[in-house]
Amino acid sequence: MSAFDKVIGYETIKNELLQICDMVHNKECYEALGAKLPQGILLYGDPGLGKTLIAKCFIEESGLKSYVVRRNKGNDDFISNITETFQKAKENAAPCIVFLDDMDKFANEDSDHRDAEEYVAVQSGIDEVKNCDVFVLATANEMRKLPESLVRSGRFDRKIEVKCPTDKDANKIIEHYLSDKKVSEAVNMEDLSKMISYSSCAELETILNEAAISAAYKRKTDIEMEDLVKSVLRMIYDSPDNYTKTSSEDIKKTALHEAGHLVVSEVLCPGSVGLASLRSTGRDSTGGFIHRCKELSRRPYYVLVSLAGKAAVELYYCDTVASGCRSDINRACNYIRDGISENATLGFGMIDVSTRSFPETSENMNSRSEAVTHAELERYMRIAKDILLKNREFLERVTAALIEKETLLYSDIRALTEGTTITEVAV
Template sequence: MADKNKNTVPKKPKFNPYWIYGGIIIFFIALQIFGSGSGSADKTSPSQFFEYLRDGDVEKVDIVNEITAKVYLTKEAQEKEIHKNSKPTSIFPSTTRLPNYSFQFGDLALFQESINEINKELGKDKAVQVTFSIESNPWGELLFSLLPFVLLIGVWIFIMRRMSSGGGGGAGGQIFNIGKSKAKLFDENSQVKTTFKDVAGLEGAKEEVQEIVDFLKNPEKYTNLGGKIPKGALLVGPPGTGKTLLAKAVAGEAKVPFFSLSGSDFVEMFVGVGASRVRDLFKQAKEKSPAIIFIDEIDAIGRARGKNAMSGSNDERENTLNQLLTEMDGFGTNTNVIVLAATNRADILDKALMRAGRFDRQIHVDLPNLTERREIFEVHLKPLKKAKGLDVDFLSKQTPGFSGADIANLCNEAALIAARKNKKEVEKQDFLDAVDRIVGGLEKRSTIFSEEEKNLIAYHEAGHATTSWFLEHADPFVKVTIVPRGRSLGAAWYLPEEAHTTRTEKYLDEICMTMGGRAAEKLMFDKISTGAISDLQSVTKKAKAMVMIYGLNEKVGNITYYDPTGDNGFVKPYSEKTAELIDAEIKNIIETQYQRAISILSEKKDLLIVLAERLREREVLFREDLEEILGKRPFDNIEKPSEKLQDVKEEEEE
């Protein structure tokens, strides 16, 4: 019972030094308001005062500071009914007589003249005495004279307290937190629910990252054998492949403090702030060891030094990078702090950052293959109300080159399309429409074409389809349409094969297929149009890659001018004579394939006309329609090397 009473005793408020400051301020304000000790007198007007003066009620008038008149009544006047409320009051006791009335007047000379005239009327016996006085408030004057110094001292004390306490938190302390790390801490109080089970595909990357998590959980397992825990791992891959998601899974699995921030969080307009934030980040991580630091988009501060002659912000970024290099290299092997970083621009990172001892491992997170896309689809299809029997294998085959983020967007778009059509579940066609929406853009059926334009577009797209049908190395045809999407007036869709290498023949067939649209225009109308702009951009890029990057041109030879680091800058790594040869070979490749496309379409002109007319009628044609018009594709029965390799793998597995 006694313990219970002890707990219920109210705690005394803690003493706060700010109470003293507040008391001093209140004291000065009280002196300013009440320091004169004059009390309060009833207000009156000059006209009423002159009436009281003529009636003989006024004993004395005191003019203060030449602007205020204080009126003192006679004893007889104070007993009158009209003056009953004029008795003066005072908060503080006073030994001097207080005025009954007070008012302010305008011109002093005019006021005195009016009093003198009334005094003449009253006579010498009843004349009112007029006195002059000056009043001042020394405490108030002292307060206003000291106020600027008090404010300066108060601001100085506030700044010193904030700086000595490390800045504190909240919006008011942001200016003092500018050198502090902006990393978001995930620990036992803010658990991350993402685990490796939520990361579909990326088997190789997950395996390496899981080993890092195991390092932190069981360090003795590796250090007992003389091994050292790696200091850093760099996740490298195209955008949307799941680098950040993988880091979230590490945060969810490791069960250790996880500091997450972006490379741009180190960048600031103030000199030295980036380096200060790096120091503070690693200081916090060491204090909470074992811990993980994750820096997303590290290329914001990790760009190779000395690549740009510009100064200013570039120097500040280099200072930040130098501090990061120092902090990473300064770790002992037993601190149990690992740095994870992610970037899609590993080619521009500084070599000192990439060396062993800083980022010991580079984990490549590539675009998902067929099997991995199937796993990613299964993850993102779970929340959808999909139709029964939906073929996930078909969807994964229809999305080559899609990243994990693209597949997530595809599933969402399919659900939105199904909802727009008032469906109860998401069907296969909704996913195909979503692929078209993402790759080609939104349909624009409201666009109005003239008959001449529609005819031209139909022959252009039929030229693409016909040319690709009779080329061995062209990608398999899916469909062709003259319905405008995005910026294109029509499109021919193909399903590219997944291959890690590309032969010269495939490049040439793809260029020929792309030039088939313009070739059809030239063949049928003997004129060309501006509708082939995207085709020309595509073939120029491919021909340039053949000549300058991959060494697939005989005259230029086995040489590449590709520079991923950008060391060359604006300087060409070849002579003017070589530049002329490169230009000539690029043009020769494109023109040769253009003439080849015209030759193919000339042989199949009758089929081209039938296909174009059918396309004008239906607007969209699929592979089955082309087989009906052009016959079975002559190269479908040829077994390709990739298929042979797949058969060998299946036999080995059996």
């Protein structure tokens, strides 16, 4: 049995680390071919993804003694601790591992100021133990906070990104966290996995535990789907359990807005929406949201989905300019600007040629970019309305379902799509 069996999923990462452990255990096989142990491993990625667990499993699998360094002292004391740890590892315990956990928290630096004494101490320590059978392992959330000289090859030869679990891995993690809980047979596991896709391992564990707490408080014998949905809404979207309902007319407009996002997303990328709700996101805000469980394949699709909520409301309320769309419009503008200024979607004439040496974007360039962005917004808005008009029955069915149920799960959305003729629109 491998220590990595404690880690669910992440097979590619585990295989890479198992290779390093094999080098530790069977050094002569590698030395015969002139292969040397890599100079350190850095696991990086968002918080809550299991980097520290993976690192601990690596230490256990390697069978080597380890020295752990975490930020738990003041500046001078901590710097001394870093230096002393590397010295101990070199003198007393080689071969061994020095584990630098949350290395980006060793100093309060940003991407423009990365020369803190703590990182200088780490860098010196790594150089001091080179060729001394001391292996350096580190984790970090934000690579941008770390000096390039520290994370370069020769100090950390392997830099492994830890990402949110894939659908397959997420399902295994959900099953693992539910294994010690009593769950109703009526719970739809596909609905559950789709509504919490792209969540970290820590988030998944918390969501499922909160659902169990809610069910127990109501003295239920099983965790039901409503407990899980309620937990997702509260933990991921900060949607209060009790919120003030608006007028029926405002609810209809909100339902139309979210239905617009959902319909355009499903037309362009079937099966892409895992959850849709009229519940507010945030304690003080109004309006609903959709959660995509599948990434869209093209940048124009993101623009169209962003504008679809505004388009849907203005199609049905032609004398009204839809409100509450500021974030959607800003998002669409950013997608358009990125396309024209970075990827030359409208030719090289719109490429932003400013650099670090020449940082200023010309006034003429700004004016042209602004004009083109406005024109593209209008063009995409027309396309979004065309998609909605050609799929009017689908839009109206989704709107009615949202008004009736408030929250639609993946299975609800699939039932709506299967019962409606979807008309594709070329983009």
